Amino acid sequence: MTQTQTAITHPTQDREGPVSAFLRATEIDARMLGMFGALILIWVGFHVYGMIFNGNGAFLTYRNLWNLSVQTASIAVMATGMVLIIVTRHIDLSVGSVLGVTAMITGAAQVWIFPKVLGLGLGHPLIWILAVLVALVVATAIGAFQGMLVAYLEIPSFIVTLGGMLVWRGAAWWVTRGETISPVDPNFALIGGGPYGSIGVTASWIVAIVVCVLIVLSLFSSRKQRKRFGFPRRPVWAEVFIGVVGSVLVLGAAYVANNYPWPVGIVKQYAAAHNITIPEGGLFVGHGFAIPVLVAGAVLIVMTFIANRTRFGRYVFAIGGNPEAAELAGINTKRMTVMVFALMGTLVGISAIIASARLNSATADLGKIDELYVIAAAVIGGTSLAGGSGTIWGAVLGALVMQSLQSGMVLIGFEAAMQQMVVGGVLVVAVWLDTVYRRRIK
Amino acid sequence: MNANIGNPHNGATPLVEMRDISIAFGGIRAVDHASVDLFPGEVVGLLGHNGAGKSTLIKILSGAYPRDGGQILINGEEVQIGNPRDAKAYGIETIYQTLALADNVDAAANLFLGRELLTTWGTLDDAAMEAEARKVMGRLNPNFRRFKEPVKALSGGQRQSVAIARAILFNARILIMDEPTAALGPHETAQVGELIKELKKDGIGIFLISHDIHDVFDLADRVAVMKNGQVVGYAKTTDVTKDEVLGMIILGKCPPNAIRGPGAID
Numbered sequence: 001m002t003q004t005q006t007a008i009t010h011p012t013q014d015r016e017g018p019v020s021a022f023l024r025a026t027e028i029d030a031r032m033l034g035m036f037g038a039l040i041l042i043w044v045g046f047h048v049y050g051m052i053f054n055g056n057g058a059f060l061t062y063r064n065l066w067n068l069s070v071q072t073a074s075i076a077v078m079a080t081g082m083v084l085i086i087v088t089r090h091i092d093l094s095v096g097s098v099l100g101v102t103a104m105i106t107g108a109a110q111v112w113i114f115p116k117v118l119g120l121g122l123g124h125p126l127i128w129i130l131a132v133l134v135a136l137v138v139a140t141a142i143g144a145f146q147g148m149l150v151a152y153l154e155i156p157s158f159i160v161t162l163g164g165m166l167v168w169r170g171a172a173w174w175v176t177r178g179e180t181i182s183p184v185d186p187n188f189a190l191i192g193g194g195p196y197g198s199i200g201v202t203a204s205w206i207v208a209i210v211v212c213v214l215i216v217l218s219l220f221s222s223r224k225q226r227k228r229f230g231f232p233r234r235p236v237w238a239e240v241f242i243g244v245v246g247s248v249l250v251l252g253a254a255y256v257a258n259n260y261p262w263p264v265g266i267v268k269q270y271a272a273a274h275n276i277t278i279p280e281g282g283l284f285v286g287h288g289f290a291i292p293v294l295v296a297g298a299v300l301i302v303m304t305f306i307a308n309r310t311r312f313g314r315y316v317f318a319i320g321g322n323p324e325a326a327e328l329a330g331i332n333t334k335r336m337t338v339m340v341f342a343l344m345g346t347l348v349g350i351s352a353i354i355a356s357a358r359l360n361s362a363t364a365d366l367g368k369i370d371e372l373y374v375i376a377a378a379v380i381g382g383t384s385l386a387g388g389s390g391t392i393w394g395a396v397l398g399a400l401v402m403q404s405l406q407s408g409m410v411l412i413g414f415e416a417a418m419q420q421m422v423v424g425g426v427l428v429v430a431v432w433l434d435t436v437y438r439r440r441i442k
Numbered sequence: 443m444n445a446n447i448g449n450p451h452n453g454a455t456p457l458v459e460m461r462d463i464s465i466a467f468g469g470i471r472a473v474d475h476a477s478v479d480l481f482p483g484e485v486v487g488l489l490g491h492n493g494a495g496k497s498t499l500i501k502i503l504s505g506a507y508p509r510d511g512g513q514i515l516i517n518g519e520e521v522q523i524g525n526p527r528d529a530k531a532y533g534i535e536t537i538y539q540t541l542a543l544a545d546n547v548d549a550a551a552n553l554f555l556g557r558e559l560l561t562t563w564g565t566l567d568d569a570a571m572e573a574e575a576r577k578v579m580g581r582l583n584p585n586f587r588r589f590k591e592p593v594k595a596l597s598g599g600q601r602q603s604v605a606i607a608r609a610i611l612f613n614a615r616i617l618i619m620d621e622p623t624a625a626l627g628p629h630e631t632a633q634v635g636e637l638i639k640e641l642k643k644d645g646i647g648i649f650l651i652s653h654d655i656h657d658v659f660d661l662a663d664r665v666a667v668m669k670n671g672q673v674v675g676y677a678k679t680t681d682v683t684k685d686e687v688l689g690m691i692i693l694g695k696c697p698p699n700a701i702r703g704p705g706a707i708d
Contacts, residue, residue, distance in 0.1 A: 225569040309565040311558050314547070318555055321546035321592075328506055328542045329556035330527035388546040 026238040031382050031437060035397045039404065046408035058411045062260035066287055069257070070193040070358065072403040073292035074099075074351040075370065079377040079395035080303040081347035084313075084340050086378055087320040089387035090150065090157035092341070094164030095348050095374055098142050099367030100172035102352035106135040107181035107362025110188055128187035136349040142168065143345015147338035157341075165371065173364040182361030192358030193290035195266045201258045204288035208254035211297075212247040219243050257293075258286040292354045296396075299350065304392045306343075316340060320388035376423075377402050380430045384438075401430075455518040457482050457647040458534075458616055463502055463512035472498045474671040475512070475704060480616065480647040485638060487662030487679075488651045489691055495671040496651050497539065500618050503649075504536035505529035516616075527556070533615035537622055539651075541605040545594035549586075550575035552593055553608045578607045582637065599630040606637065617641065620651045635661055655687055669694045672705025 023030055043059055051057035058064055078095050085092045110131035115122050146164055150157045183189065190197040199207070219239050226233050262270070262285040270285070271278050307313040315336050319326040327333050351370075356362045381398030383390030405426060409419045456479040465473045473495045480486050488496045502509045505526040513520055516532050523529050529536070543552050550571040559567045559574070572589055579586045583603040593601055602625060609617055619638075623631040638648060638661050652658045658665065659679055667674040667690040674690045677700035686697040696706035 229569050229573040231569070231572060305565075311560070311566065314551060314555075314558060314566060317547055318544040318551070321544035322542065324540075325542035325544050326555070328504075328526050328536070328538065329544075330525070330530060331556050388544075 025235050026242055027234060028242075029391075031434075032391075032394065032397070034433075034437070035381070035394065035401065039397065039401055042401065042404045042408060046404075046412060050412050054412060059408055062256050064407065064411065065256050066260040066290070068400075068403060068407055069253075069293045070290045071407060072400050073193075073290075073296040074354045074358070075373050075377055075403065076296045076396045076399035077299045077347050077351045077354065078344075078370065078374040079381065079399045080299055080392045081344035082374050082378040083303075083381070083383050083390040083392055083395045084307065084316050085157075085344050086375075086383045086385060087316055087387055087390045088337065088340055089320055089323070090337070090340070091375070092146075092157065092161045092344055093371050093375075094142075094146065094161040094168055095344070095351075096367040096370035096372075097165045097168035097172065098139055098345065098348045099352045099355060099370055100364060101142070101168045101175065102135050102139040102349055103356040103362040103366045104172045104175035104181070104364060105138050106131050106352060107184055107356055108175055109134045110185045111181050114185075123186050125187060127185045128191075131185060131188050132191075132353055135353045136346055139347075139349030139352060140342050140345040143348065144338055144342035146345075147341025150341065151334040151337035169364075169368075172366070176364070178364055180361055180363045184356060184360055184362065188353075189357050189360050191291050191295065191353055192356070192360065193292045194358075195262045195285075195287060197292070197357075198257070198287040198290045199294065200288040201286040202288075204254045204258050204286075207289060207294065208250050211250045215246040215250070216243050254289065257289050260287045261285060262287065292358065295350065295354060299347065300392060300396050303347075307392050312336075312339065317388065322388075373399075373402055376427045380427065382434060401426075454481065456480060456515070457484075457517065458503065459513075459515040459518075460499070460503060461513045461515065463499060463509050463514075465498060465502060465507060465510045471671050473502070473509075476668065476671070476673045477512075477703075478649075478666050478673070478676075480649060482615075482645045482647050483642050484664070485642060485648045485650055485662045487658035487665040488649055488668065489655060489658060489665055489687065490653065490668035490674075491691060492653055494653075494668040494691075496668050497620055498671075499668070500536070500620060500649060500651055503529065503616075504534060504618055506536075530557075530612070533613070534618065535609035535612065535614035535616070536618040537605050537609050537620060539620040539624065541601055541625075543593050543601060543605060546592050548592055549579065549589055549596075549604050549607075552604055553578070553611055555608075557612065574611070575607070578611050579603065582607050582610075583633075598625040599627065602626055602630065602634075606634070610641065615646060617646055617648045618651070619648060621653070621657075622650070623652075623657055631657075655684055655691065659684055659687065666703075667691055669705050673703030674705045674707075675700040675703045677701065 023033070047057035047059040050059060078099075082092060082095070110127050114120050114127045114130055115124070120127055142164075146160050149155050149160045219242065223233055223239060264282065267278065267283050267285055270276075271283060276283070307316070315326065315331050318329070318331065319333055319336060323333060352367070355366055359366070377399035378390065378395040379385065379398070380401055381391065381394030381396070383395060402423065405423055406419060409422060414422070459477075459479040461477050462475050463473055463477070464471065464475055476495065476499055478486065478488065478499070488500065490496045498507065501507045503514065503523065505523045505528050508524065514523055515521065521528075521532060523532070523534075544555060550568065553575050554571045559570045561567045575589060583600065586600060586603065588596060588600070593604055596604070602622070606622070623634050626634065638650070641648060650658050650662055662679050664676060664678050665687055666676050667687065669691070674694050675696040677687065677697070681699040682697055686700070689695045689697065690700065694705060694707040696702045696708070
């Protein structure tokens with residue numbers, strides 16, 4: 001076949017530095033690399049600052065990194081959905097309030113309704129499952145409803161969700177007339193993390209190894225696919241490089257999580273409950289991955305799959321690139337809008353579960369101004385507000401960058417007012433840098 | 443309105459017939475009782491000034507606009523075309539003046555937009571789509587290599603060939619080309635001309651829309667001229683001169699060798 005032969009010749013550029021040659025071979029986005037660089041800079045920067053001015057660098061510790069992962073989870077989950085919303089040229093300002101009302105309804109359901117009305121009794125294993133379902137259904141329904149207003153009544157999403165921001169925050173208060181629901185169901189609370197809400201050392205290693213195997217398998221299968229049609233492929237060393245870096249990151253995360261020990265008090269309690277005698281010098285029990293982090297990881301994988309491998313994802317990007325063309329290609333853009341908002345709702349539901357479980361209570365204020373952090377995470381992660389471009393990965397990294405800044409400033413003792421100013425400034429600078437980068441790449 | 447308007451195929455059934463089509467936008471009659479038809483292997487040039495209603499008429503056929511009145515017949519049978527999907531189901535493919543490409547995705551994704559190839563798992567089969575894209579693009583534009591780039595990075599001619607490839611990829615029987623050469627250089631325009639001749643041989647009927655008579659005259663078998671939403675007249679390109687057609691476009695004057703439409707003045 002002549003076709004295949006001509007296809008194999010790769011367009012070679014005349015002048016190419018080693019860096020761009022490397023990036024082209026590995027197909028790594030330079031932006032992504034920049035974000036990783038920024039993240040490392042922030043981490044090391046806070047650590048060194050702490051060492052110099054406070055006498056101890058508290059940032060790069062197992063404990064802080066583990067906490068960071070848990071704190072990022074809720075925002076990261078919502079940011080993956082916000083990417084799709086922004087890609088389709090919409091915005092959702094209501095996510096924080098929807099999180100609030102969903103958490104309140106879920107809290108009321110699991111504390112007041114399921115144990116008493118259904119007669120399940122406190123701590124029944126069905127309660128947390130039903131509570132999770134309630135959260136997902138409520139948030140998805142709210143998202144779909146707002147999506148319908150945007151799609152069929154053609155009200156701008158900015159207005160619909162700005163209204164939603166006020167309406168759902170008010171609704172969150174009305175659920176209990178402002179009363180905080182605490183504590184939540186003990187099984188439900190595990191989804192928020194904590195010593196018992198982590199999966200432990202052995203399970204963490206197993207999860208990490210499974211993810212590594214998946215990385216390698218997916219590299220293999222995409223290479224096989226391209227071979228099947230005789231398309232240009234990455235050089236083998238580049239494939240190996242990506243596989244190794246990906247695996248090292250995952251295993252490194254497991255190592256960090258496993259080295260953060262349970263607090264002494266919890267260990268004593270646990271030992272007493274399980275008739276274990278604590279040896280001389282204390283018993284080391286590692287946390288391992290926290291459940292909310294695993295949930296966020298699963299969301300990351302599923303959302304990446306949806307965005308890249310399904311028709312739905314393809315249509316989302318096509319609509320963002322040219323809504324009229326998408327319509328002319330026969331895509332039902334109105335239905336797609338509803339689905340994108342409904343999916344955003346589902347993700348808000350997941351975040352509501354994580355946030356209220358982590359706090360072990362539901363309050364009417366839960367999730368306040370989360371919408372801004374979520375949008376900022378997506379935008380810092382490279383989602384263009386003009387629509388049409390953005391990555392799920394980027395948004396999760398963006399959420400991690402935001403949370404790192406926030407935690408770092410707390411650790412080194414910045415005042416709250418200062419923290420806000422820095423986060424706001426970073427958002428503006430990040431978007432400016434991105435604009436400069438995009439212009440240069442053209 | 444009589445069928446077989448000014449066509450050379452007396453008695454045969456046209457591939458497409460649009461009868462008495464009307465559409466108004468807020469009181470303005472963009473298309474006013476216009477009728478056109480098209481036979482297999484025929485190229486019909488639809489001419490007129492900007493705003494004459496030709497693009498609007500054709501968007502009704504491609505399902506982009508709902509008509510207010512009139513009938514559409516495909517192979518002599520009346521059909522309902524309510525959206526672009528319906529039109530595609532009848533083998534009607536359109537190359538829009540704006541190209542209607544999603545700029546942020548690559549050529550293969552654009553070619554298969556709305557009709558993606560799926561794996562047995564129900565996921566996108568990008569490799570298979572790219573293979574098909576390479577095949578069809580190899581036929582249209584053998585030098586095309588930029589399969590991995592979003593189409594906004596492509597040149598005008600390359601974008602045009604993506605739009606054309608999308609239209610012919612799915613075995614269209616009826617092809618609508620709205621100003622297909624507007625963005626092209628002379629070499630690429632000639633290429634499109636060659637392509638049209640080739641498609642004609644395969645028995646595909648083509649509506650060629652242009653405000654520039656020179657683009658169309660040599661390629662078309664017949665022309666239909668529109669002015670102010672009405673059809674001025676129909677003519678075989680062998681029966682009339684370019685000047686006469688120009689007179690139809692500009693003045694709405696129907697020459698003796700042409701068949702008068704409702705929009706003719708004099």
